[in-house]
Structures are given as C-alpha cells and as structure tokens.
Amino acid sequence: MDDPVILRVENIVKTIGGQRILDDVSFSVKKGHLKVLIGPSGAGKSTLLSCINFLSPPDSGTISLDGKAVDGKSRKELLALRQQVGMIFQDFNLFDHLSALDNVRVALVKVKGLDKRAATNRAMEELARVGLADKSTLYPAQLSGGQKQRVSVARALAMDPKVLLLDEPTSALDPELIGEVLTVIRDLADLGMTMVMATHQISFSAALADEFLFMERGRIVERGAPSQLLARDSGSRTQSFCAKLSELAGDGHCEIAPAPRA
Amino acid sequence: MDGFIAFAWERIIPTLDAGLWTSILLIVPASLFGVAIGVSVGALRVYGPRPVVKTLDAYVSLFRGTPLVVQLYFWYFALPYVRIGDFALVLSPMWAAIVGFALCSGAYQSEYIRGGLLSIKRGQLRAAQALGMTPFQSVTSVVLPQAFRRALPGCGNEIIYLIKYSSLASIITVSDLTGMGRSLAKSSFRNTEVFVVVGLYYLALVTIASFLLKIAEKKLEIPGFESKRE
Numbered sequence: 293m294d295d296p297v298i299l300r301v302e303n304i305v306k307t308i309g310g311q312r313i314l315d316d317v318s319f320s321v322k323k324g325h326l327k328v329l330i331g332p333s334g335a336g337k338s339t340l341l342s343c344i345n346f347l348s349p350p351d352s353g354t355i356s357l358d359g360k361a362v363d364g365k366s367r368k369e370l371l372a373l374r375q376q377v378g379m380i381f382q383d384f385n386l387f388d389h390l391s392a393l394d395n396v397r398v399a400l401v402k403v404k405g406l407d408k409r410a411a412t413n414r415a416m417e418e419l420a421r422v423g424l425a426d427k428s429t430l431y432p433a434q435l436s437g438g439q440k441q442r443v444s445v446a447r448a449l450a451m452d453p454k455v456l457l458l459d460e461p462t463s464a465l466d467p468e469l470i471g472e473v474l475t476v477i478r479d480l481a482d483l484g485m486t487m488v489m490a491t492h493q494i495s496f497s498a499a500l501a502d503e504f505l506f507m508e509r510g511r512i513v514e515r516g517a518p519s520q521l522l523a524r525d526s527g528s529r530t531q532s533f534c535a536k537l538s539e540l541a542g543d544g545h546c547e548i549a550p551a552p553r554a
Numbered sequence: 555m556d557g558f559i560a561f562a563w564e565r566i567i568p569t570l571d572a573g574l575w576t577s578i579l580l581i582v583p584a585s586l587f588g589v590a591i592g593v594s595v596g597a598l599r600v601y602g603p604r605p606v607v608k609t610l611d612a613y614v615s616l617f618r619g620t621p622l623v624v625q626l627y628f629w630y631f632a633l634p635y636v637r638i639g640d641f642a643l644v645l646s647p648m649w650a651a652i653v654g655f656a657l658c659s660g661a662y663q664s665e666y667i668r669g670g671l672l673s674i675k676r677g678q679l680r681a682a683q684a685l686g687m688t689p690f691q692s693v694t695s696v697v698l699p700q701a702f703r704r705a706l707p708g709c710g711n712e713i714i715y716l717i718k719y720s721s722l723a724s725i726i727t728v729s730d731l732t733g734m735g736r737s738l739a740k741s742s743f744r745n746t747e748v749f750v751v752v753g754l755y756y757l758a759l760v761t762i763a764s765f766l767l768k769i770a771e772k773k774l775e776i777p778g779f780e781s782k783r784e
C-alpha cells in the first residue's frame with residue numbers, strides 16, 4: 293500500500309453560471325491504482341475529470357502531479373500536464389479527417405516531436421495493443437463505436453501518460469460493443485495503469501477499482517472499497533444507487549464482484 | 555450558317571477575346587479577395603469577440619440583402635459623392651467592379667466558412683487540447699483541415715456564381731465579355747449570334763472552373779467528408 297501518490301486533487305471548487313458544480317472535492321490516486329467515480333448524472337463527474345487536466349480550469353483548489361502542484365496560469369505547465377494526463381471521452385472525439393493511424397500519430401509528431409517513422413511505429417504498437425492493427429488505414433466514419441473508443445485509448449496511451457482519465461468510456465456504445473472496450477480497460481488495469489474513471493458499469497469496475505468515490509451535487513459523499521460499499525447490508529448510497537441502476541437495466545448486476553485483482 | 559461561321563470567326567471571337575481577358579482580370583482578383591474576406595469574416599464570426607461578431611453579421615446581412623446591381627451603382631456612381639472632409643474616393647470602373655464583387659462574394663463565402671467551422675464538434679478541440687496541443691496546433695491540425703473540406707463545395711459554387719454575375723460589370727461601363735458583346739451586337743445588328751457566343755464563353759469559363767474544383771474536391775475527399783454538390 294505504499295505506492296507513491298501520482299495524482300492529488302485538493303479542495304477543487306468549480307462554479308459555472310453562479311452554480312457550484314464542484315464543491316470542495318479532494319482525493320488522491322496512487323501509482324497503478326484505479327479510482328472509480330460513481331453517481332447520478334449531473335453529479336459533476338465529467339466536470340471533475342476536466343478540472344484535473346484544466347480543460348475546464350477549477351476556480352480554486354490544487355492539482356498536483358507527481359507531488360508538484362500545477363500552476364494553472366502557466367501555459368507551459370498546462371501543456372506539460374496535459375501531455376502526461378491522458379483523457380478518454382464518452383463520445384470518443386476522434387479527429388474525423390484522420391485515419392486511425394493518424395489519430396494516434398498526430399500528437400506524437402506535433403506535441404512530442406517524434407519523427408514520422410518513430411511516430412508510426414509507436415502508433416502501430418498502440419493500435420495493435422487495442423486489437424486494431426488491421427484497421428489502421430480506416431477513418432472514424434468507417435469504424436464502429438467500440439473501435440472508435442479503442443482508437444481513442446490507443447491515442448491516449450501513445451503519449452505515455454502517467455494517469456488516464458476516463459469519462460464514461462462505454463456510455464455511448466451499443467450494448468454489444470461495450471465488452472470490447474471493457475476488455476481493453478481491464479488489460480490496462482492489469483498492466484498497472486493509473487486511472488480515474490467515471491462509469492455506470494459498477495459491477496465491472498468493482499472487480500478492478502481500489503476505491504469507489506460516490507458523487508452527488510458536486511461533492512464526494514461516500515468513498516470506500518467496492519466490496520465494502522456494495523455489501524448488501526452496507527446501507528450505502530452506492531449500494532442503493534447500484535441497485536436502482538441494475539433494476540432499470542433489468543440485469544440484476546449489482547453484487548460484490550469476486551476476488552480483487554492481483 | 556456559313557455567314558454565321560465567318561462572322562463569328564472574323565468579328566465575334568476577336569472582339570470577345572479582348573473582353574474575355576478583362577473578365578478574367580475581374581473574376582480572378584474578385585474571387586481571391588472574396589475568399590480572403592470570407593475566411594477572415596467567417597472565422598471572426600465564429601471565434602471573434604461579441605461586438606465584432608455583431609458588426610460582421612450586419613455586413614453580411616447588408617450585402618446579401620441588397621441587389622448586386624445597386625451595390626455596383628453605389629461603388630461606381632455614388633461613392634465619389636461620399637466626402638470625408640475634402641477627400642472622396644473615385645474608383646475606376648474596373649476597381650469598382652472588383653470591390654463590389656469581392657465584398658458581395660465575401661459575404662456569401664463567410665457563410666460557408668462559418669458553417670464549416672461550426673460543423674467541427676467542440677469535442678475534437680477538447681481532445682486535441684487534452685493531448686497537449688497548443689490552441690494554434692489544434693486549429694491548424696484539427697479544425698482547419700475539416701472546416702476547409704466542409705466549406706469547399708459551397709465556396710466553389712460561390713466562385714461559379716461570381717463568374718456569372720461578373721457580367722454585371724458591363725453596366726458600370728467595364729468592357730468585359732458582356733460589355734464587348736453588347737457593343738458588337740449594337741454595331742452589327744446581329745444580336746442572336748453575338749449573345750449565343752457570349753453565352754458559350756461563360757459556359758466554357760464555368761466548365762473549366764467546375765472541373766478544377768472537382769479535382770480539388772476529389773484530392774481532398776476522405777470517408778465521412780464526401781462532398782454533396784448537385
């Protein structure tokens with residue numbers, strides 16, 4: 293348990309249009325750990341994730357990466373932070389005019405300054421890792437949702453991020469395509485990728501997460517190990533939220549997952 | 555028919571060739587300025603500060619909402635009377651036409667550019683920034699290549715319109731294709747033959763321009779960005 297802390301989020305406050313969207317949110321992530329954000333939609337999960345890489349800058353509070361607080365005013369520090377923090381979006385946000393290969397390669401060339409051959413090799417490696425080596429020449433319009441999301445994972449991983457932020461990576465997918473993306477995420481967790489993920493896939497993430505953070509109205513109202521929060525008699529918000537979700541989905545998938553990951 | 559061929563060969567074609575050159579000297583700069591205005595105005599209308607957006611929206615409404623003939627009359631006949639202190643700007647017929655066409659075309663072009671820019675989903679910009687791209691890099695490698703492809707068919711059509719409405723320059727005394735044709739028709743009394751050939755000249759110009767645009771579109775075509783030109 294004494295892995296070093298990679299990402300520390302302290303007292304984040306964010307107001308949009310006079311409304312407090314994030315209200316004093318704090319947590320930290322250790323190397324190789326996965327924190328999962330759960331909560332009703334509108335709770336502030338997406339906003340919290342985009343505060344971490346300053347896509348929407350927090351009004352106050354501190355983000356520290358590797359023990360160093362980021363100065364949100366410094367353009368240079370922001371660009372450096374974003375290079376080290378990967379982000380996966382709910383609706384993929386692939387670059388529509390670029391092939392799968394170029395989607396992964398473009399930032400390697402423009403941001404990391406790799407030469408074209410090195411960038412190509414690296415991009416192909418990442419596409420192979422998500423099982424899309426044979427789709428490298430296809431454009432987003434030619435890919436399924438699950439494939440698009442896997443390209444976006446490859447695009448983020450190619451930058452060698454220290455942390456990966458995932459904002460409901462499977463919520464925009466047809467049910468039959470969710471599995472392929474979850475498999476990629478599980479592989480990443482097994483490889484020790486440090487991640488923060490907002491998701492409604494509670495039983496899936498219970499098996500991988502080190503901690504659940506339950507958010508409501510801009511605050512983390514509950515936190516703890518999945519097994520603890522999901523225990524049938526825990527009386528936790530997480531448990532009742534999960535029960536409600538699985539009732540809506542009609543799949544009864546709200547039990548404590550088996551053994552935690554090795 | 556023999557008479558027509560000889561007349562066309564000896565009189566119409568030499569006369570119109572002179573006019574053709576004038577028309578080209580009008581169309582090329584007017585469409586280049588038009589595109590330049592369209593790109594700057596279109597981009598400012600999307601990304602500019604509010605007062606600039608309002609001003610440019612007004613410009614576009616004004617130039618799209620008034621007849622081009624009236625605009626040309628203004629630049630050629632009215633502008634010399636608009637005095638600022640002791641200074642009045644007098645444009646030659648040629649420059650009045652270029653200014654008139656460029657400003658009008660630019661208003662339309664800006665609509666296509668604006669549409670192209672707006673069609674790029676904000677999420678892609680966020681993704682570019684999340685990868686550590688600077689705003690400049692995000693715009694040049696993500697927004698512009700897409701906006702350009704989306705705007706190209708509309709911008710191309712506008713250039714083709716410009717070729718055709720350039721014939722209005724003749725009403726402010728420019729000796730372009732139409733102007734030269736009209737003088738010849740008047741002096742030779744052979745309206746039909748002359749105007750048929752004038753029409754064919756424009757048709758040739760439009761055909762060449764469409765062909766070049768098609769090539770450009772084909773070169774830039776990628777899945778998801780198929781152009782839909784009629």
Ligand SMILES: Nc1ncnc2c1ncn2[C@@H]1O[C@H](COP(=O)(O)OP(=O)(O)O)[C@@H](O)[C@H]1O
Pocket residue numbers: 308309313331332333334335336337338339340
């Ligand atoms: N750009 C915005 N403008 C206004 N309100 C916003 C904006 N972004 C988010 N919000 C509000 O912030 C709250 C949290 O949103 P979000 O972070 O997307 O929640 P979640 O991801 O948990 O569903 C919501 O009430 C939403 O309406």
Ligand SMILES: [Mg+2]
Pocket residue numbers: 334337338339459460
């Ligand atoms: Mg969200």
